[in-house]
Amino acid sequence: MRGQGTWTWGLAVALTAFMFARGFAQGGPDWKALEPEMMEQFQAVLRLDTRNPPGNEHIVAEYLKGVFDKAGIPAQIFALDANRSNVVARLKGNGKKKPILIMGHSDVVTVDDAKWKFPAFSATREGGYVYARGTVDDKDNLTGGLMTMLLLKRYNVPLDRDVIFLSEAGEEGASNFGIGYMVSQHYPEIEAEYCLAEGGGAIRIGGVAKYTTVETLEKIPRGIELVAHGISGHGSIPLKSNAIVHLAGAVARVGQWRPEIRFNETTGTYFRGLATIAAPENAKYYRDVLSTDPKLRAAADEWLFENEPLHSSMLRTSVSPNIFAGGYRSNVIPSEAKATLDVRALPDEDPAAFLEQVKKIVNDPAVDVHFTAQNVRPASKFDARLDSEPYKVLEAAAKRVYNTVTLPTMSTGATDMAQLRARGVQCFGIGAAIDMEDGPKGFGMHSDQERLLESELYRFVRYNYEVVVDLARAK
Amino acid sequence: MIRSAKALAERRRSSERLALLLSVFAFAVLQSQPISPDWRALESEIMRHYQAVLRLDTTNPPGNEHLAVDYLKQLFDAEGIPSQVFALDPNRSNIVARLKGNGKKRPLLIMGHTDDVTVDASKWRFPPFSATRDGGYVYARGTVDDKDNLTAGLMTILLLHRQRVPLDRDVIFLAESGEEGNSNFGIQFMVAQHFDQIDAEYCFAEGGGVTRIGGAPRFATVQATEKSPRGIELVSHGISGHGSIPLKSNAIVHLAAAVARVGEWRPEVRFNETTGSYFRGLAAISPPDVAAHYRDILSTDPKVRAAADDWIVEHEPQHASMLRTSVSPNIFTGGYRSNVIPSEAKATLDVRMLPDEDPAAFLEQVKRVINDPAVEARFPAQNNRPPAAAARLDSEPFKAIEAANTRIYAVPTLPTMSTFATDMAQLRAKGMQCYGIGPAVDLEDGPKGFGMHSDQERLLETELYRFVRFNYEVVVDLAGAR
Numbered sequence: 001m002r003g004q005g006t007w008t009w010g011l012a013v014a015l016t017a018f019m020f021a022r023g024f025a026q027g028g029p030d031w032k033a034l035e036p037e038m039m040e041q042f043q044a045v046l047r048l049d050t051r052n053p054p055g056n057e058h059i060v061a062e063y064l065k066g067v068f069d070k071a072g073i074p075a076q077i078f079a080l081d082a083n084r085s086n087v088v089a090r091l092k093g094n095g096k097k098k099p100i101l102i103m104g105h106s107d108v109v110t111v112d113d114a115k116w117k118f119p120a121f122s123a124t125r126e127g128g129y130v131y132a133r134g135t136v137d138d139k140d141n142l143t144g145g146l147m148t149m150l151l152l153k154r155y156n157v158p159l160d161r162d163v164i165f166l167s168e169a170g171e172e173g174a175s176n177f178g179i180g181y182m183v184s185q186h187y188p189e190i191e192a193e194y195c196l197a198e199g200g201g202a203i204r205i206g207g208v209a210k211y212t213t214v215e216t217l218e219k220i221p222r223g224i225e226l227v228a229h230g231i232s233g234h235g236s237i238p239l240k241s242n243a244i245v246h247l248a249g250a251v252a253r254v255g256q257w258r259p260e261i262r263f264n265e266t267t268g269t270y271f272r273g274l275a276t277i278a279a280p281e282n283a284k285y286y287r288d289v290l291s292t293d294p295k296l297r298a299a300a301d302e303w304l305f306e307n308e309p310l311h312s313s314m315l316r317t318s319v320s321p322n323i324f325a326g327g328y329r330s331n332v333i334p335s336e337a338k339a340t341l342d343v344r345a346l347p348d349e350d351p352a353a354f355l356e357q358v359k360k361i362v363n364d365p366a367v368d369v370h371f372t373a374q375n376v377r378p379a380s381k382f383d384a385r386l387d388s389e390p391y392k393v394l395e396a397a398a399k400r401v402y403n404t405v406t407l408p409t410m411s412t413g414a415t416d417m418a419q420l421r422a423r424g425v426q427c428f429g430i431g432a433a434i435d436m437e438d439g440p441k442g443f444g445m446h447s448d449q450e451r452l453l454e455s456e457l458y459r460f461v462r463y464n465y466e467v468v469v470d471l472a473r474a475k
Numbered sequence: 476m477i478r479s480a481k482a483l484a485e486r487r488r489s490s491e492r493l494a495l496l497l498s499v500f501a502f503a504v505l506q507s508q509p510i511s512p513d514w515r516a517l518e519s520e521i522m523r524h525y526q527a528v529l530r531l532d533t534t535n536p537p538g539n540e541h542l543a544v545d546y547l548k549q550l551f552d553a554e555g556i557p558s559q560v561f562a563l564d565p566n567r568s569n570i571v572a573r574l575k576g577n578g579k580k581r582p583l584l585i586m587g588h589t590d591d592v593t594v595d596a597s598k599w600r601f602p603p604f605s606a607t608r609d610g611g612y613v614y615a616r617g618t619v620d621d622k623d624n625l626t627a628g629l630m631t632i633l634l635l636h637r638q639r640v641p642l643d644r645d646v647i648f649l650a651e652s653g654e655e656g657n658s659n660f661g662i663q664f665m666v667a668q669h670f671d672q673i674d675a676e677y678c679f680a681e682g683g684g685v686t687r688i689g690g691a692p693r694f695a696t697v698q699a700t701e702k703s704p705r706g707i708e709l710v711s712h713g714i715s716g717h718g719s720i721p722l723k724s725n726a727i728v729h730l731a732a733a734v735a736r737v738g739e740w741r742p743e744v745r746f747n748e749t750t751g752s753y754f755r756g757l758a759a760i761s762p763p764d765v766a767a768h769y770r771d772i773l774s775t776d777p778k779v780r781a782a783a784d785d786w787i788v789e790h791e792p793q794h795a796s797m798l799r800t801s802v803s804p805n806i807f808t809g810g811y812r813s814n815v816i817p818s819e820a821k822a823t824l825d826v827r828m829l830p831d832e833d834p835a836a837f838l839e840q841v842k843r844v845i846n847d848p849a850v851e852a853r854f855p856a857q858n859n860r861p862p863a864a865a866a867r868l869d870s871e872p873f874k875a876i877e878a879a880n881t882r883i884y885a886v887p888t889l890p891t892m893s894t895f896a897t898d899m900a901q902l903r904a905k906g907m908q909c910y911g912i913g914p915a916v917d918l919e920d921g922p923k924g925f926g927m928h929s930d931q932e933r934l935l936e937t938e939l940y941r942f943v944r945f946n947y948e949v950v951v952d953l954a955g956a957r
Contacts, residue, residue, distance in 0.1 A: 110812055115715070115819075137717075173814070219719065223813050232598070233921060234620075234928040235825030236702065236895035237796045238738075238803040240788060244822075245738030245804055248731040255721075255728030305723060313720045320721040321728055322816055327806030329593055330706050330823045331656070331895075332928050334805065336598075339727075340813045342718030372813075412719035413814075439716060446717040446815045 029151050031462050038461050039130075039454065041067075042143045045106075046123035046132040052107035054083070055177065057169035060106035061085040064146065064167055073153050075165075078186050084169040084177040088189050091152055093159030093472060098193035100472050101164045101425070102149075102464070104142030105171030105178065105198070105416060108134040115448035128454055135452040137445035138198045140432040142167055143457065144464035145196075151465055158474040166190050171416050179416035183423060194390045194471065195420050199411040199429020201460075202402045205436045211277055212398035214391065215429025216384040217266045217410040218418060219344040222351055223372035224319075224358060226250055228326075230366060232335035239333055241366065244326045247337040250362040251321045254341065257361045259354075261289065261301060261315045262346055266410045269386075270314070273407040289315065310439060313412040317345045317354060340372065344412050384426045393470045394428060401463045402433065413445075430467075432460035512634050514944050521943050522613075522936065524550075525626040528589075529606035529615040533652075535590035537566070538660070540652035543589035544568040547629065547650055556636050558648075561669050567652045567660040571672045574635055576642030576954060581676035583954050584647045584907070585632075585946070587625030588654035588661065588681070588898060591617040598930040611936055618934040620927035621681045623914050625650055626939070627946035628679075634947055641956035649673050654898050662898035666905060677872045677953065678902050679946075682893040682911020685884050685938075688918045694760055695880040696891040697873060698911025700749050700865035702800075702827040704896045705834055707841060709733055711809075711850045715818035722816055724849065727809045730820040733845040734804045737824065740844045742837075744772065744784060744798045745829055749865060749892045753797070756889040772798065793921055796894040800828045800837060823855075827894050830865075866908045875952040876910060883945050884915065912949075914942035 048059045061077050068075035068089045079085035086106075093099070111120040111133050118124035123132040132139075149165045151157075168178035182190055199215030228250065230243035263271070268290070275286035288300035305312040312318075319341050326337025341358075345351065351371070359369045385391065386408055395406040409429075417427035433456040434444075443449045531542040544560055551558035551572050562568035576582070594603040594616050601607035603616040615622075632648045634640075653660035665673055682698030711733065713726035746754070751773070758769035771783035788795040795801070802824050809820025824841075828834065834854065842852050867873070868890050877888040891911075899909035915938040916926075925931045 109815055112811065112817070173812075221719070221814070231922065231924040232929045233792075233924070233926050234895060235803045235805045236704070236801065236827045236893075237793045237921065237926075238801050239792050239922070242738060242803060242805075244807050245735060248734035248738060248804065248807065248822075251731035252728060252735050255725060255731060305721075309716075309720045309722050318719065318721050320718045320725060320816055321731065321810075322718045322813055323810030324727050324731065324807050324820060325810075327808075327823070328595065330805055331704070331825050332592055332805060333803055334595070335924070335930055337807065339731075340810070342814050344719045413717060414719075439720065440714060440722070442714040442716070442818070444716050444720075447715045448818055 028155065029462075029465065031458060034147075034461075035458050038143065038147055038458055041146055042130065042139065042457055043123040045139045045142055046130070046134055047121055049121045050107045051110045051133065052170060052172045052174060053110070055107050055169055055174065056083055057106040058083050058085045060142075060167060061087040061169075064089075067146065068149070071150055071153055073149055076189070078182060078189065080177050080181045080185075084174070086166065086168045086178055086182055089149055089165040091149060091159060091163045093161040093163065094474060095161075096474075097161035099162035099164050099191065100468065101166060101190055101192035101195040101420075102145040102468060103166040103168060103195060103197045103416065104145050105138045105169070106142060106167045107169055107172050107174075107178075108137065108139070109172050109446050112448060117449060125454065129451040130454060130457070131449060131451045133450055135450050136432060136434060137450070138171065140452055140457065140460060141198045141430070144432075144461050147461045148465045148468050152468070157469060159472045160474045161193070161472045163468060163472050164190055164192060168416060175416060175419070179419045183419045187423070192425055195417065195425050195427040196390075196430055196464075196467070197415055197417050197427060198431055199413070199415045199417065200409060201431030202398065202404060202433035203436050204433050207435070209402040209404050209433050211274065212402050212404045212406045213270075213409040214394050214406055215411040215415070215417075216386065216408045217264070217347060218414055219346060219410060219412050220349070221414045222343045222345050224341040224343050224355065225370055225372045226254070226339040226341065226362065227368045228337045228366055229368070230333070230335060233333045235331040235333055242333055243335060243337040243366070246364055246366045247324070247326060247339055250364055250367040251324060251339050253363070254319060254358060254361050255321045257319065258301065258305065259316045259319065259357070261297065262348075263290070263315075264347065264410065266408050267314050270407045270409050273405065277405060307440070308436065310412065313344065314410055317343065317349050318412065319343050319358070347410070384421075384428050388426055390426065390428055390471060393467055394430065397463050397467045397470065401459060401466065430464070432456045512638065512947070514940065517630075517943075518940050521626065521630055521940055524629055525613065525622065525939055526606040528622045528625055529613070529617055530604050532604045533590045534593045534616065535653065535655045535657060536593070538590050538652055538657065539566055540589040541566050541568045543625070543650060544570045550629070550633070554633060554636055556632060559672070561665060561672070563660050563664045567657070569649065569651045569661055569665055571669075572632055572648040574632060574642060574646045576644040576646070577956060578644075579956075580644035580954075582645035582647050582674065583950065584649060584673055584675035584678040584902075585628040585950060586649040586651060586678060586680045586898065587628045588621045589625060589650050589652055590655050591620070592655050592928050595930065600931065608936065612933040613936060613939070614931065614933045616932055618932050619914070619916060620932070621654065623934055623939060623942060624681045624912070627943045630943045631947045631950050635950065640951060642954045643956045644676070644954045646950060646954050647673055647675060651898060658898060658901065662901045666901045670905070675907060678899065678907050678909040679872075679912055679949070680897055680899050680909060681913055682897045682899065683891065684913030685880070685886060685915035686918050687915050690917070692884040692886045692915050694757065694886050695876075695884055695888045696753075697876050697888055698893045698897070698899075699868060699890040700747075700830060701893040701896055701900065702829060703832070705826045705828055706855050707824040707826050707838065707852055708855045709737075709822040709824065709845070709850055709852050711820050713816070713818060713849060716816045718814040718816055725816055726818060726820040726849070729847055729849045730807070730809060730822055733847055733850040734807060734822050736846070737802060737841060737844050738804045740802065741784065741788065742799045742802065742840070744780060746773070747830060747892065749890050750797050753889050753891050756887065760887060790922070791918070793894060796827060797892055800826065800832050801894065802826050802841070830892070864903060866903065866910055870908055872908065872910055872953055875949050876912065879945050879949045879952065883941060883948070912946070914938045
């Protein structure tokens, strides 16, 4: 039995290896020929209005289910709320290894329609770009994962591990419908050794990919609310206690404040790595911000805030006042005004101590400072390891596809990986290549002109597919 | 010819003298009759009408002033007082009632607006349309703006009619809609379309009153001129993006800094004839410690003036607003989601300009104070009130008001400039002599949050009754046949 078993096993491996070699020899995916299909899928999901709230991610789940059904890939819908469903598809492997999970969230942040040059759900192609809400958050990963599944199936790639695809709802502030629900109610459906999600990607500077980031750690989002109270009255008689004036002073102070710079292993590695590959004039700032000389550090900090706000946020617990609401009629002094600060805490930040710092900066007894009652993501138990198999595969793919080195990063945004990392899954954040300059110019994620280069969509699908094949194919 | 004409004239003159004598006699007879209303007995009726109109939700927007008009119309009909409803929009009607006089003099118009400013119901201890009586006060939106004048005008008309007071001039009552920002439905509509219905020599409306300090009436004010409301809108533009990555251009941070600067700024102090007389008069009747501030604010020594200004801003915000073009940032909106940096934020400044202010030059000053190219400052397209000439202080109505204040409140009368706009602007622009009056309120109520437009707007019951009497007696004095 044992001998026969070994023989059978050996034959299977040989056959598999043969088929794999043949499959690849016969061309593997013809990436050029696949471009219209990728674009079609990308535009199709971008055109589904899944702004959250209300979400309506079921329209994406139904679309994907239809695509999987047609391709003969088993897929299933899971929903806490019928309008906010998730879809899981699975390609079976031979079970040698534990599964890999590839995921993308189907919801997008809301839009201020009036601000968009191209309608936010038009997925207009213009000048080599696709413009739409979700182009880089997160329908790029959704399309990358979908195409990887379709191609693995189409090319009958033999697998050592199951490849699970998850399109989850509610990532943008309502994860109880998405990853929270899947982890607590249907964890066996998505349980995996590794996972790939949003949060990284190649960075282009001056139009050329310079390095690729893989997210291995993320900041913890904490909202802080400022509430000013004053005396209400008629606007023709200004009052010293005007709640709007007090709150405006507080928001101005806290908005201009830059909390202390602090590094951890990931960000230290990242900035040191960046210094070695950046142009000399930029490298200077990455080295200086690591300096112990407070003057050098402050000057570098200033430069980064002005020119590379993403890097500035990686240095510290960041504070961005994003909502200010007070008053309801121009001739009535309101008795209350509220502002919401979007705070992204470094993983080691002490929330209570930080709140005290904010109070000291606000320095106005008329302004109350407190944490919002918010669905806080769990702190991660395991950071993804830099010496792990997936990290090495990601490094190799970046070298091959983008011709860049890979740097580990701490994401400034929260992702659904937090819940999986809390379960011990090693998660890595990836993504399409974007221009470093796009953020400050107003083309970044959540902006009113969110966009992705068409050529970078195609390249990302290839990167995604090759990483998964490398990690999951039968060897 | 000449002589006989002279004789004829002489005869006519003597017959006029006789008529005059007769009318004096008749007046004396009337005076000797107990025509004065029994004010004590009328309190329950006054309170009933006051609470009735306070309980009609006429927050504007949307207004629905027709609720108040329906109530008034039914009262006038029941009493047999001719009245008529005029409306540009059936939900935003106005009502005019008229008591005919003998035509010797041109009419007198008494008015009150039926709409209220909106409420934030969650902030009210007593529901804003409950007209709850508590501790001698009535609490409701509109108690001092302007259902006090509405009730007083109504009671005056009812009592003139009931007492059959003979009149030398028509007394016209107008309850107008849309005073709080939509005067196109109210006074503007009436002036443009039905001016003959309200045309008068004199008018009384809101804007004055008696000021109590420490619970005692100290002086009365008559509004003779008013500041001109001009909104200024601040708009900041920045780059939108994800809240996890703060941006230096954050529109909310830029606008907050601008609003903080402009909110802390105090425009230059400047006097006109009305405010000069007002502060001088106030200094003469105030206790020495307070009077010092009123004198100091008129000083030419900038240091003395600045110290007085600080004290007034802190303790008497209404007086602070009379000193200057005032700026109050009252609305700030920006952002729609906590993790999205918005690309735009907006704030609205409530600006009340001195009558002689140059709007364009003032806007430039605001821009200099803001000093941020990311923040735009502009006048919104707003329904501006026409500029109005000040009412005369040597006139018959001013004297009648002065006399009533001495008689009823035992206080001197000071002319004032109101810090807010009233519907008198449109009438003054037509040449009417308009005077703003009102009940007695505590000077301390404003800073304590009980003032007009506040979340605890209130009026003392006793002061409502006293104001109705004042209103009635001033109207009788001006319009009663002599």
